[in-house]
Amino acid sequence: RVSSDGKPPKFQPPPKPVIIDRKTQKEERRFLSPEFIPPRGRTDPLKYYIERKDMIQRRKVFSIPEFYVGRVLAVTTADPYASDKSKRFVGICIQRGGKGLGATFVLRNVIEEQGVEICYELYSPRIQAIEVLKLEKRLDENLMYLRDALPEYSTFDVNMKPVPRMEHEEIPVNKLQVRMKPKPWSKRWERPKYNIKGIKFELPEHKMKAAQKWSQPWLEFDMLREYDTSKIEEKIRKELNEELEK
Amino acid sequence: SITGACRAIQKLTRVRVVDNSTLGNTPYHRPPKCIHVYNKTGVGKVGDKILLAIKGEKKKALIVGQKMPGPTMTPRFDSNNVVLIEDNGNPIGTRIKTPIPHTLRRREGEFSKVLAIARNFV
Secondary structure, eight states: OOOTTSSOOOOOOOOOOOOOOHHHHHHSOOOOOGGGSOOSSSSOHHHHHHHHHHHHHHHHHSOOOOOOTTOEEEEEEEOTTSGGGEEEEEEEEEEEEOSGGGOEEEEEEEETTEEEEEEEETTOTTEEEEEEEEOOEESOSOOGGGGSBOGGGTOOOTTOOOOOOOTTSOOOEEOOOBOBOSSOOSSOTTSTTTOOOSBOOOOOHHHHHHHGGGOOTTGGGOGGGOOOOHHHHHHHHHHHHHHHHO | OOOOSOOSBOTTOBOEEOBOOHHHHSOOSSOOEEEEEOSSSSOBOTTOEEEEEETTEEEEEEEEEOSSOOSTTSEEESSOEEEEEOTTSOBSSSOBOSOBOGGGGGGHHHHHHHHHHBOOBO
16 A cells, blocks of 8 residues: 555554464364263173273274264175175164164165165174265154155165265254154154154144143153263263373 | 064065066055965064965065064165065066165075076165
């Protein structure tokens, strides 16, 4: 810029570069896989400690990505009976179960109008690769109702390209309301026991009211069922971060 | 109405014929039902032979997919799938569109012809 005096403008130092240290941010890993949290019981915590050590060993060799129910994954497993000795399956994760080394997840897809579900073990040495195709959360933790939903909600293209995602973005919650096939369903999903928010119930009002008869509103106040995992989670998270950085 | 209890294949289970044979695909007022399972126990899993009653005829068939969850890493289908077979093991249809589990390849000797007409493997 030319100042009014004709002299060169006053030297303004350039703005200091803001260094975002990604490493320090990565240390606060917000996500802890649910299979690390030991279930409530009277077993010796030593057993869970040994299991966790084995799980960390496996994770060092083979990276298991961040996981939520409702995520679309492609899993390649080693199979002696398949051509090329390996097979690839793409599907949406409908539930995660099990604790410790036996943790499983179920992937569902509809191939050629036939619904297929496969239950994989996370820590099995037969799994060669897990690719994340779409990272998103759904409104529920258990998407078993997709079996009774219209097949279009469970179809995913086998050659789907992975959806690109920024590293520090929030994980999007898909508020999709799924339409169901006509009743009868495998389970009565309208009952409050399942607490499903992701279905668009097209049932008449009196049926929805009749389903509320089975609601147990005292359950959330039951103190004997409380299992506060926050402190346990923090301990385990510290352990994990220490071990994985070694 | 759908009976949900057993989910593996036993006597009187309604099955779905999956190949493109005329017997399996022509509509009939009664669905194909299993009348006998060639097994020590009467319960048929994937890879077992059963006797079907279709259109008033008796036909042998091979179980290709079941609703009951099996060992981990094996697929679980949403319907009990079956492929029509002759007594010597030759399939009657010429093509199988629906996916078939890889575990059937273990018994290549018996099922080689069925595996040859299958298109997708899961």
